Amino acid sequence: MQATVSSSLAALPNEVWLLVFSHLTRAEQTVAARCSKPWRILLRPLIWQRVDGPVSWKIAKTVCFAIRRDAYLASCVRHWALSIGIPYNDNFTRVDELEVIPLFVSTLRRLVNLRTLDFTQTVITLQSGMLDHCVFPRLESLIISIGPVTASFIARQPTIKSLSAYQRPSEDFWPRLGQGVPLEYLSITIRPFLQLLEHHANGDLSVRQLAPACTICIPNEYREDWVAYARRFCELVNGTGLRLAELCLPTPEYALGSTPIPSDARTSGVQMVFFSALQFMPEHEPTVAHVAKVLSIFPALHTLKYAWYSPVHEPAIGAADAALNRFSATCMTLRTVMMGSIPVWERRGGVWARVRDEDRDGSHV
Numbered sequence: 001m002q003a004t005v006s007s008s009l010a011a012l013p014n015e016v017w018l019l020v021f022s023h024l025t026r027a028e029q030t031v032a033a034r035c036s037k038p039w040r041i042l043l044r045p046l047i048w049q050r051v052d053g054p055v056s057w058k059i060a061k062t063v064c065f066a067i068r069r070d071a072y073l074a075s076c077v078r079h080w081a082l083s084i085g086i087p088y089n090d091n092f093t094r095v096d097e098l099e100v101i102p103l104f105v106s107t108l109r110r111l112v113n114l115r116t117l118d119f120t121q122t123v124i125t126l127q128s129g130m131l132d133h134c135v136f137p138r139l140e141s142l143i144i145s146i147g148p149v150t151a152s153f154i155a156r157q158p159t160i161k162s163l164s165a166y167q168r169p170s171e172d173f174w175p176r177l178g179q180g181v182p183l184e185y186l187s188i189t190i191r192p193f194l195q196l197l198e199h200h201a202n203g204d205l206s207v208r209q210l211a212p213a214c215t216i217c218i219p220n221e222y223r224e225d226w227v228a229y230a231r232r233f234c235e236l237v238n239g240t241g242l243r244l245a246e247l248c249l250p251t252p253e254y255a256l257g258s259t260p261i262p263s264d265a266r267t268s269g270v271q272m273v274f275f276s277a278l279q280f281m282p283e284h285e286p287t288v289a290h291v292a293k294v295l296s297i298f299p300a301l302h303t304l305k306y307a308w309y310s311p312v313h314e315p316a317i318g319a320a321d322a323a324l325n326r327f328s329a330t331c332m333t334l335r336t337v338m339m340g341s342i343p344v345w346e347r348r349g350g351v352w353a354r355v356r357d358e359d360r361d362g363s364h365v
């Protein structure tokens with residue numbers, strides 16, 4: 001085995017091996033790395049590209065110590081989402097204060113090539129000053145809660161193109177987040193999103209701008225006042241001339257429910273609507289009605305996307321057609337309905353047709 005691996009390794013340039021390895025899953029890469037020393041060395045940058053959890057405190061410590069010891073390993077890390085799985089009854093507070101935070105922070109500081117930083121699963125509470133010396137010159141994507149402690153950290157990351165805020169801040173924090181490259185992706189609850197649009201409507205250039213054809217994701221959130229927000233959203237999108245490539249919306253239980261959509265809530269500024277937690281169920285009347293209603297807000301929409309579609313619940317003949325025809329009745333411009341990443345239905349000559357998956361696979365973005 002050893003001889004085979006070494007001789008085959010010599011037969012191809014490292015770049016080719018890396019390309020081959022990059023198509024393996026993480027688990028497969030780890031197995032391959034155990035085959036021989038040359039493979040282990042070759043696979044290191046791939047294996048260390050992503051550091052994510054949840055892991056036990058023991059493993060987290062090993063990972064952090066390895067990165068702190070070895071600048072090369074630290075430079076390999078592009079994606080950091082390490083979190084510690086805490087047993088339910090653990091008394092974590094002391095460990096948290098004394099060990100985890102200093103270790104994580106001193107590790108983070110070494111990640112000079114970091115592109116994605118994800119704090120979603122971190123059990124530690126980000127505290128004032130903690131991230132003061134962390135600078136990531138190549139950071140592109142940040143997933144963080146926005147608050148007084150993290151605002152100045154975010155303001156020091158002008159390179160980020162993608163921002164996901166997983167907590168709901170109430171005050172308008174945009175002036176504190178500073179400027180930077182235009183955001184191509186923003187995931188944030190509706191109120192702070194509208195606050196950003198208000199800044200843009202006022203021509204305020206001191207806050208982050210949105211890139212042309214950006215994607216906005218509005219997460220699930222219980223609210224009573226979706227109708228008022230829908231109207232204000234349309235006014236602001238119209239007023240700023242914003243064009244959204246994709247608007248990701250909450251599921252019906254959270255948004256709009258059975259409330260009527262005001263007839264003046266209309267905007268041509270959205271090309272695609274994505275229900276990221278909804279399955280296409282053409283026989284489920286409440287969701288069909290909800291989607292049809294939401295589509296009426298977007299008179300220039302061309303694509304509707306569902307998160308998934310389960311062939312197990314294949315609808316009765318005609319049910320899908322009936323639902324899709326209701327959608328095109330409220331949104332004449334709708335051409336494509338997708339499930340997952342594959343376009344499934346397309347409207348041609350006024351008729352919806354299911355496109356065979358393999359016909360379209362890969363030909364659409």
Ligand SMILES: *[C@@H]1O[C@H](CO)[C@@H](O)[C@H](O)[C@H]1NC(C)=O
Binds near residue numbers: 091094
């Ligand atoms: C948790 O840690 C605190 C601080 O050391 C201590 O006062 C408390 O008794 C501990 N609780 C348990 C259940 O061990």
Ligand SMILES: *[C@@H]1O[C@H](CO)[C@@H](O)[C@H](O)[C@H]1NC(C)=O
Binds near residue numbers: 235264265269
């Ligand atoms: C926004 O513009 C659309 C046309 O694209 C128009 O139908 C709609 O009434 C406008 N909505 C608001 C709230 O200004």
